[in-house]
Amino acid sequence: MSDTAFCYHCSVHHAMAEMRQIVTKGGKRWRCIKSIEAARAGLEARNAFGQRMTEINKAETQSRQSRMVNPELDAHNRSGGR
Ligand SMILES: [Zn+2]
Numbered sequence: 001m002s003d004t005a006f007c008y009h010c011s012v013h014h015a016m017a018e019m020r021q022i023v024t025k026g027g028k029r030w031r032c033i034k035s036i037e038a039a040r041a042g043l044e045a046r047n048a049f050g051q052r053m054t055e056i057n058k059a060e061t062q063s064r065q066s067r068m069v070n071p072e073l074d075a076h077n078r079s080g081g082r
Contacts, residue, residue, distance in 0.1 A: 007032045008024075008029045
């Protein structure tokens with residue numbers, strides 16, 4: 001009989017070789033590497049998506065702000081300095 005551990009993520013037993021012990025609020029739990037990797041890949045994809053959205057929002061805000069700026073005032077500020 002091979003060693004198995006209960007995977008709290010899948011709610012099934014996996015072979016110990018495929019498991020990682022992780023510490024949660026409820027104590028030490030076993031979780032399979034596959035589910036950890038899948039969660040991490042999902043998280044990275046989400047982070048990358050969030051980063052893209054943040055950049056798009058930033059660019060939109062900047063273009064909206066530069067449109068509101070008075071061009072004459074802006075030229076004056078840049079050439080003046082004092
Ligand atoms: Zn699992």
